Amino acid sequence: MIKFYLRLLILSCSFSLFAQDYFPSNSGVKSDNNSNYTAFTNATIHVSPSEVIKNGTLLIKDGKVVNVGKSVKIPANTTKVDLSGKSIYPSFIDMYTTFGVKKPERGGNGPRYAASRSGFYWNDHIMPEQDVMASFKYDAKDASELHKLGFGAVTTHMPDGIVRGTGALIALNNDADNALRVVDGEVSQHLSFSKSVRSNQSYPSSIMGSMALLRQMYDDAKWYAAGNINTRDLSLEALNENRNLVQIFEAGSRANVLRADKVGDSHNIQYTIVGGGDEYERLDEIKATNATIILPIDFRMAYDVEDPFLASTLSLSDMRAWSQEPHNPRLLAENSVRFALTTHGLKSKKTFKANLMKAIESGLSKEKALEALTTVPAALLGKSNELGTLKIGAYANFLITSGDIFDKKTKLYENWVQGMQHVISNMNIKDIDGEYTFKLAGQDYDLTISGSTSKPKGKLESDNKSYDTKMNYADDWVNFTFKTADSTKTEYIRVAANVANGNTLSGTAIMPNGSEYSFFANKTSSDSDKKDNKSKEEETDDAFMSPITYPNLAYGFLEKPKSETLLFKNATVWTNEAEGILENTDVLIKNGKIAKIGKDLSDRSAKVIDATGKHITAGIIDEHSHIAAASINEGGHNSSAEVTIEDVIDDEDIDIYRNLAGGVTSIQILHGSANPIGGRSAIIKLKWGEAADDYIYDNSPKFIKFALGENVKQSRANRNERFPQSRMGVEQVFIDYFSRAKAYDEAKKSGKPYRKDTEMEVLVEILNGERFISCHSYVQSEINMLMKVAEQFNFRINTFTHILEGYKVANKMKEHGVGGSTFSDWWAYKYEVNDAIPYNAAIMHNAGVTVAINSDDAEMSRRLNQEAAKSVKYGGVSEEEALKFVTLNPAKLLHLDDRVGSLKVGKDADVVLWSDHPLSIYAKAEKTIIEGKTYFDLEKDKQMRAAIQKEKSDLINRMLKAKNKGLKTQPIKKKEKELLHCHSTQSGI
Template sequence: MIKVHLRLLIFMCSFSLFAQDYFPSNSGVIANNSNYTAFTNATIHVSPTEVIENGTLIIKEGKVVSVGESVNIPKNTTIIDLSGKTIYPSFIDIYTTFGVTKPKRGGNGPQYGASRSGFYWNDLIMPEQDVMASFKYDSKSASEMHKLGFGVVNTHMPDGIVRGTGALIALNNDADNSMRVVDGETTQHLSFSKSVTSRQSYPSSIMGSMALLRQMYNDAEWYADGNIDTKDLSLEALNGNKNLLQVFEAGSRANLLRADKVGDAFNIQYVIVGGGDEYERINEVKGTNATVILPIDFKLAYNVDNPFLAGTLSLSDMRSWNQEPHNPRLLAENGINFALTTYGLKSKKTFSSNLMKAIESGLSKQKALEALTTIPASLLGKSDVLGTLKTGSYANFLITSGDIFEKKTKLYENWVQGTPHVLENMNIKDIDGNYNFKLAGNDYKLTISSSTSKPNAKLESGEKSLGTKINYANDWMNLTFKTADSTKKEYIRIVANTTKGNSLNGKVTLPNGNTLSFYANKTKKKDSEKDADKKKEKEKAKEPFISPITYPNLAYGFTEKPKAETLLFKNATIWTNEKDGVLENTDVLIKDGKISKIGKNLSNKNARVIDATGKHITAGIIDEHSHIAAASINEGGHNSSAEVTIEDVLDDEDIDIYRNLAGGVTSIQILHGSANPIGGRSAIIKLKWGEPADDLVYNNSPKFIKFALGENVKQSRSRTNSRFPQSRMGVEQVFMDYFSRAKAYDNLKKSGKPYRKDTEMEVIAEILNKERFISCHSYVQSEINMLMKVAEKFDFNINTFTHILEGYKVADKMKAHGVGGSTFSDWWAYKYEVNDAIPYNAAIMHNAGVTVAINSDDAEMSRRLNQEAAKSVKYGGISEEDALKFVTLNPAKLLHLDDRVGSLKVGKDADVVLWSDHPLSIYAKAEKTIIEGVTYFDLARDIQMREAIKKEKSELINLMLQEKNKGLKTQPVKKKEKVLLHCDTIDLHN
């Protein structure tokens, strides 16, 4: 026996020495082979659409020489028989930070100017940044990517708004950089995120980032035309990189659309890194024509065992967990091109399982393979050498045990540039399975798994699980386990050989030293187990449950967008806000989105008739000063941010849109905050719940901008207090300076001479030309007087003073200047500069002839502006009709929209509210809120929706409980508090 083992050992050692000369890898391929290598008898996926059964792949010097069913194999070719195995092109990850050290955060304190000379005026614009300057190949990370099937990655520096160029790297651990670098300059990278290394104060918001990018592109054109004498290395690099693939990291569906808007303005088609929520606005995403780089970082199910915590989960978060895995399928079904990436995953190990989940959710295997091979290759302009196994391509391929998109499939080897990276020895027989055997009168059940890599064994005797250790190599298995008698520390050892992978044959050594023959057969599945497997397959084949996608995709969204109707309200009390006043028992006909008729005994055979007896109809409420429905409010990085616009950052999924509709609000002006004297441009929108952001904005919207005075702009409560101005005198000087500069800019522009387009100056010049109106945050009478005088110096008028809690002190001057006042009904003493506020303010200004509105500046107050208006009846004796006008017709006048909305008049937009009671009553409910003939809020539907939401949440909770019961990971429930935005809200934009 000893002689036999010794001979076997000598033979194996000599074979090992022989292999070191000719077969150093487990695949049996010469490592530094300059000859041909042929892989025969394999199923070869040449591309996602071309599969060769029993094919041959021949490679030489890192390239594919030929591939096909009948291929002539040259002499002196190393032949690898891959019978029963499959070859795929290796994957490409187009968006990584591979080999790049994570940037370190910079120092504290704001930086207002550039820290570099010879570069762009803003440090966050770094197109000159070359990723190869700091690149260092990371073999450990490369090995991690090999296990996922990747052979090539595109990498970049994740720092700044314009981040510089990326490079394409082959994950060849056995090469040097000269061979690994497929292309050192492939892409230019952009984002909305600030640099972590820079303290640059501007921009501090997404809308600021968008404005900066637009200005940068304008400056690049100006520079390219030779209009700037001073050398700017950033603009030179930007222009030099314009023919590269432009990759924009958005990170969400909303930012994807924003990025595309910036690109469209300059005829740039970005490839956009998405956020996995594109399905929520699939038509809008498709309309961008952008290819999406798609992370598949799916949310874990929530741990909903605790019903009290589960009750705090929002429906939108629960839907995200359920819907996200369907996102790749929905993109594919809608013809949207996408590539998959590992980017954004906390652990790259989850990539494969998430990809399987996407396929289980309907993504076809062909589309999955395209997204990992041919699409990224095409985007990078490398289709001739990457993404397929056609002649001339790099020898980048995977050897697997079968279909790579099946969970049981093993990935044996990942070849990169003709170099093998062995993940599992494909020449080791797979002995995974269950084995039953009898030993010394005891029955045993042995389960072996992962036998081709790191074998695991589980041994049971009766109901006892025995401690077990297994080794498996060269078709020999060594198994050591404790005896069933736990009082003794005795072990049984088995040495067995496998020839076909379905039986074990050898010797067993008992604790007393006796040896016995050992034989165990792999057990076949019983009919009951087969039936159970079939049942599982059937369940898997069932259409996966997907929560309905609504518009917007959260609670109270529409499954189908509502459409305009012809509506006839009968026998209502009509508050016209016109000379007709209040009309009793009157009808209103709405047709084609307009007020068609007002009168008694109206009829229309095509109309849906609504009995409004005992109810009231008013024009929709208009909030002149709101901060809902926006993702950003302040761009406070500079003392003027006229170049930014709230229209860029509209949030069409803000639940406060729906809540405002429930309060009868149909239109709002979303104002920039009051972080700086000259703020950003407004967005005037209709609350068309369910419509995409851009469709909320008024057609031919009047142009407005936010100015601000007082404590906020002079930074009374700022910790750094380092930006000019820091006094009320300084605020005045900011206005004088910017208006003077804008006047000079406008004169140059009108002269016909060449000029550098400056968006900030363009906007301020519009004010001087009376094309844009100012709505100014104000409190103190001295500053109110100051700004009117500044405006008069430059020959224009302020349009509206908003807040204006000391307006009663200067009402006569306001009337003479022609400025309106939009104020709170009864807020005072919430900070020093409002100590003199009184609830009679609105009435006093109104009686002086000023156009007065009551605004909210608050997401909660805006839902009951009808009640806020009613307070002016008590404080100042304003008539009920005039009080209602404070939140309807008057704000329409201040916004220059009174020809369209604000009153019930034939020809105006059908923005109306049906109230259950007197519209100024605290008991009144908005039963229907209609915009342009579309019912966006209906109290009866709201009640039905509450039940539907309850039912859907229950279904999703049950699905999450099933996930946990299967042993899958879950995440804890964390209650989220909605942040309500106000004038002084500072964005946490990074």
């Protein structure tokens, strides 16, 4: 009783005492370096994810595991720790952090085109020589936060640059010096697509530029290693020295995972890739990379969808991601994709455990989870003998827990690193977490206690009201205070209660007036009880996953389209061939090709479609488009021939589906017009749902974008430091680069060793007639200029695009052999367009130039049939010829007319079934077919719209349920899709 009243006296002296942290005594093992043996007995020991010893002993000495097993001989003078009923696990490893590294500060103002360093690589963003240990400073506070999550070792690096230098493996040992903590000072080399913030060197300015730079860097490193460069380059030396380290590439999304792997494959390098958590969208492609993924588990919260207007702005893909992301680890495991887990990407590391539990609730096996945190990262770092397991000889990095580490109820007591103890929770304190009920002065209360073994927190409720509660727990006594229910007074009730057996609290409550009451609280449930009592409906909600479609957004397919045998009957067929327009004619599609065209056709295997009163044409082809790309311009240099749009195809761009709805089947995605010599094109078929690389034409013709005029001379730029800045300068760029390319080709053909230069390789292809130029153009003087430059170097321009003054030079274009791909009636949107006229296409056509109508615009592209029709009005072009402006003629300009552009037996079955005359504003594409696969169907589109609405409603209801259950939600932020054009500077990184 004396002890009891002493405790009450302390309680009455100061309420602030109850807010103080209580640091319990440890297990009796000192945390300083102990050269004697320590034996942990009677524990369930997880030696590795697949090896578990019941009632085992772990013997450690000098920071290493000496022995482990059921019958371990314990030497004399060994410190013994009885862990009956407890478990031991290997400490976790996070192989992608910036632990102990200060975030670099931004440097420089304005664009820079040359490197700022001498003796290093020509690009500032390539820094393989960077050693993270030069800027490393151990952060004990951050380490303690990681201890609580179970981590004992991390790999850290400088998060700056495209090639970021070496990373170090650090043991999170707060009681040692760096000499012991640094397990390996050079364990990894780090890369990304993002530039250094410390340099303002302009190149690269896009993800395709980063990819091209990396490829060129590897070629240069090979050339340097062969002793062909006399000048010392510290960057290339370091790159070659680091080649045998694990190469960790920060991608950040499944699309960039595939892009990073593409770069690695080009030089036989297998990257370990930091993913984005959306790999589940393309599991087959991710698996095919053979890469190990370092996997963030930054699962998004449900959206706050209570406002119907804001909820209507949410995309289906964002809503789906909320339910799908937690299943990503499970799906990777089921598809045999190896991965390690990381805290990278989390706004707060404290959410790591909750997200990990969410992944396990979503089907990730506990064994795979443990592998991803222990043996997988250890193996990747080449440290399997030292980390990741508790085998003999390994570091004594281990966790002591109250039970299964992946159960929510389990307590983490201690995290030992290199044989040194870090106490998280005192394992000798009774665990009193749970829910209690008690009655006091006629009032019923519900008390919830959590964190009792470290920092106890109490939550008190009565009559649906919550009361502020301050709690302290020590020596089997719980002390807490709470405000009275009287809102007009600031008065407190004080409680001191003894913990008898972990299930009851008994003691005394002192009221504000000093009167005392006996206090008794009985535990009604624990965390495990709540888990057991969870309804099946709640469990189903927790494990719910929206279906994955291809692509994984609205209007995606549950199954990718398959090639069919299709027979269209009684259509008006626009052949674009000598046969012209055929009335009441049948078209048979088989094996992805046009098999027959004629009357009264039949095929027993065919799906018959009545096309009476309807029209069939070849699929529309857009010669100049910027949809379906993650970035358009690489403007860091005045020539970017080394980059290619094929690297940045965006297979999830909704404009692909919209174009299919407009009858478009093929497009050329052109680089923008930021520089005179732009990047290489991607010529694709709009195979909605396929992976990015599967969009590209087989044996695709080689094209590149050139540009003239205001954009390339930077007429509207804020700064004009880069050459050229005049139309004369633009001409000189072409002459200079082709002169260099000619010299490069001569050196290459000489048989002597030469440094591979991708940019020059591409320009040589132009000189040799192996690559075609599509040139952005407006003014007749520049059009004439470029034809003369081409003739000077003995090649021809393939296509002038835009070409709004083409009518002025149509005869010269015909003589040169260049085609014109133009707008139908755009004019006066900038100064150099003032002389544009809507008769341009007709005049060039009548002069014998191959003419196409292009879009250069995501909205116009799905109405190209109507754009073609304008040439009937302006210039009197026939309807047949006008349709060819968007079908056969662009196919000719793209050197694809042997495959597409007309309806001819043997050509690809890229066809459109129209509801009306194809040039009519009333015509709708009812079916758009590519190689016999139906990628757009008007009737199915209606069904998909209804299904999308239903799915969104279902997800909204689930999010409302989640909020009502008390889960955190995030506000809705409206997103605007950027439509890319020639001048767009979106990086795509």
